[in-house]
Amino acid sequence: MQIAIVGGGIGDLTAALTLLQRGHEVSVYEQTETLGEIGAGLQLSANGSCILINLGLSDRLNPVICEAACKEVRVWSTGATRKLFDLGADPRNRFGAPYWFFQRGDLHRVLREAVIAERTDAIHMGKQAVRMGQTDNGIEVQFEQGDHAEAEILIGADGVHSVIRGELFGSPKAHFMGLIACRGLIDMEHLPEEMRRPVGLNWVGPCGHVVTYPLGNGSILNFVGIVEDKEWRDESWSTKGAYSDLAARLPDWHDHIHTMIKNITQPFKWALVGRDPLPRWSGGRATLLGDACHPSLPFLAQGANMALEDAVVLARCLDLLEADAVSALELYQDLRLARTNKVVLGSLINAHRFHNPILADAATAEDYLEHEWEPEKVKLRYDWLFEYDATTIPLVVSAA
Numbered sequence: 555m556q557i558a559i560v561g562g563g564i565g566d567l568t569a570a571l572t573l574l575q576r577g578h579e580v581s582v583y584e585q586t587e588t589l590g591e592i593g594a595g596l597q598l599s600a601n602g603s604c605i606l607i608n609l610g611l612s613d614r615l616n617p618v619i620c621e622a623a624c625k626e627v628r629v630w631s632t633g634a635t636r637k638l639f640d641l642g643a644d645p646r647n648r649f650g651a652p653y654w655f656f657q658r659g660d661l662h663r664v665l666r667e668a669v670i671a672e673r674t675d676a677i678h679m680g681k682q683a684v685r686m687g688q689t690d691n692g693i694e695v696q697f698e699q700g701d702h703a704e705a706e707i708l709i710g711a712d713g714v715h716s717v718i719r720g721e722l723f724g725s726p727k728a729h730f731m732g733l734i735a736c737r738g739l740i741d742m743e744h745l746p747e748e749m750r751r752p753v754g755l756n757w758v759g760p761c762g763h764v765v766t767y768p769l770g771n772g773s774i775l776n777f778v779g780i781v782e783d784k785e786w787r788d789e790s791w792s793t794k795g796a797y798s799d800l801a802a803r804l805p806d807w808h809d810h811i812h813t814m815i816k817n818i819t820q821p822f823k824w825a826l827v828g829r830d831p832l833p834r835w836s837g838g839r840a841t842l843l844g845d846a847c848h849p850s851l852p853f854l855a856q857g858a859n860m861a862l863e864d865a866v867v868l869a870r871c872l873d874l875l876e877a878d879a880v881s882a883l884e885l886y887q888d889l890r891l892a893r894t895n896k897v898v899l900g901s902l903i904n905a906h907r908f909h910n911p912i913l914a915d916a917a918t919a920e921d922y923l924e925h926e927w928e929p930e931k932v933k934l935r936y937d938w939l940f941e942y943d944a945t946t947i948p949l950v951v952s953a954a
């Protein structure tokens with residue numbers, strides 16, 4: 555089948571690779587002139603890593619993966635700590651695949667090289683989709699540059715501001731979530747010994763939280779601080795931030811937080827936007843994938859994982875119903891809607907869990923930590939995410 559994919563992000567390239575491996579003729583159209591990713595970290599849990607392993611990427615990924623011993627939750631002021639869950643061997647034993655931390659650029663590069671190895675001219679740069687149209691037999695996408703492409707199927711994987719979503723279902727503006735992310739990378743050598751632990755940390759506070767985890771061979775620490783801000787709305791992932799601004803947004807936080815801020819190589823900041831979940835994603839010969847159809851706050855660390863899952867389920871639906879592409883795209887949407895909506899909602903609930911006024915007082919904060927991150931509750935919040943294997947789930951829509 556001739557398949558056009560609009561967007562060259564992590565989810566989009568995973569879709570391209572899995573479809574190419576199944577013998578389809580895939581073309582990727584990316585608006586930017588240079589393909590790449592920002593210098594930031596990304597976590598992939600077992601439900602995402604199993605997909606990359608299944609695509610045969612383990613050898614290419616091994617040099618750029620980082621695995622940590624566990625994840626912990628810490629109180630913003632006192633540093634009181636509670637284990638969130640074990641990493642290392644535990645996810646392999648319980649869910650059949652590892653929990654990985656990456657530099658986004660490394661994962662993007664590995665996917666890009668694998669796509670090009672399947673089809674040298676699969677990726678077309680500098681192609682900004684502006685419109686699409688379809689007939690019973692085919693679909694056409696038009697580019698800002700004046701040319702167009704034709705295919706049998708179109709996948710709109712063009713992120714939270716998706717043009718293809720707008721063409722299919724209209725495009726109310728994405729809404730600002732009142733939160734900004736301040737991120738940066740830290741050279742682990744610049745931190746005191748006690749802070750160089752191979753763990754992922756989630757510091758929770760009354761009106762903000764900070765996530766850190768190791769990258770590379772453990773020599774880099776990824777820092778993301780999420781703070782509430784009703785005014786600032788710049789969504790660019792490459793707007794530079796200032797150390798003093800970041801420090802002032804987290805006043806009175808634990809010394810470790812301020813030591814990390816001082817050692818960030820270059821702080822960046824961007825506003826988090828969201829959209830209401832869609833009731834459907836597929837229309838005739840076109841469908842959506844990843845943030846284009848279910849953008850979520852990053853508080854379950856599942857956005858990219860969901861895009862990877864979408865890619866594989868979509869490819870399997872096309873295998874199953876190869877003679878009827880329109881039904882295949884409907885089946886894909888029906889199989890994915892409930893799960894991705896649950897992620898959008900769960901991420902929003904985590905915003906309230908991580909930013910809670912009860913954390914202001916050190917005494918109530920520790921009780922809150924014990925109560926909210928009690929092991930059975932953690933299992934309920936995460937196991938359903940991690941145990942899903944998109945490569946094997948039955949392609950049957952459940953009635954529930």
Ligand SMILES: Cc1cc2nc3c(=O)[nH]c(=O)nc-3n(C[C@H](O)[C@H](O)[C@H](O)COP(=O)(O)OP(=O)(O)OC[C@H]3O[C@@H](n4cnc5c(N)ncnc54)[C@H](O)[C@@H]3O)c2cc1C
Binds near residue numbers: 583682845857
């Ligand atoms: C602070 C933060 C931390 C995160 N951490 C995690 C994490 O740890 N784990 C996780 O799973 N997820 C995480 N996410 C979410 C994850 O980054 C996204 O869900 C994921 O990148 C979505 O991938 P995508 O391929 O759907 O979209 P994108 O990565 O947004 O890619 C879309 C691509 O489409 C291109 N494009 C856009 N419009 C057009 C057009 N009109 N024509 C052609 N091309 C176009 C863009 O240039 C881009 O290359 C995080 C997000 C944030 C904000």
